Amino acid sequence: MGKAHSKFRIGERVVVPFTISCGECRMCKLELFSLCERSNPAGAKQAEQMGYPTAGLFGYSHMYGGFSGGQAEFLRVP
Numbered sequence: 673m674g675k676a677h678s679k680f681r682i683g684e685r686v687v688v689p690f691t692i693s694c695g696e697c698r699m700c701k702l703e704l705f706s707l708c709e710r711s712n713p714a715g716a717k718q719a720e721q722m723g724y725p726t727a728g729l730f731g732y733s734h735m736y737g738g739f740s741g742g743q744a745e746f747l748r749v750p
């Protein structure tokens with residue numbers, strides 16, 4: 673946990689959604705975080721197959737960015 677964090681204490685339990693969002697792109701600014709335009713490196717390929725891109729997700733396939741699972745005791749957030 674970085675020094676900038678003051679909201680949580682070490683050892684405190686938190687719930688984190690699987691969605692990865694940048695907080696800065698057009699969709700994130702519209703608070704549509706599951707449609708983040710920057711967190712899924714496979715977004716363009718996904719859009720070809722599904723018709724639209726989504727955000728990257730922890731624990732899903734490479735179509736959703738290939739990020740390792742989010743159901744773990746510890747998680748490193750990119």
Ligand SMILES: [Zn+2]
Nearest residue numbers: 694697700708
């Ligand atoms: Zn975003």
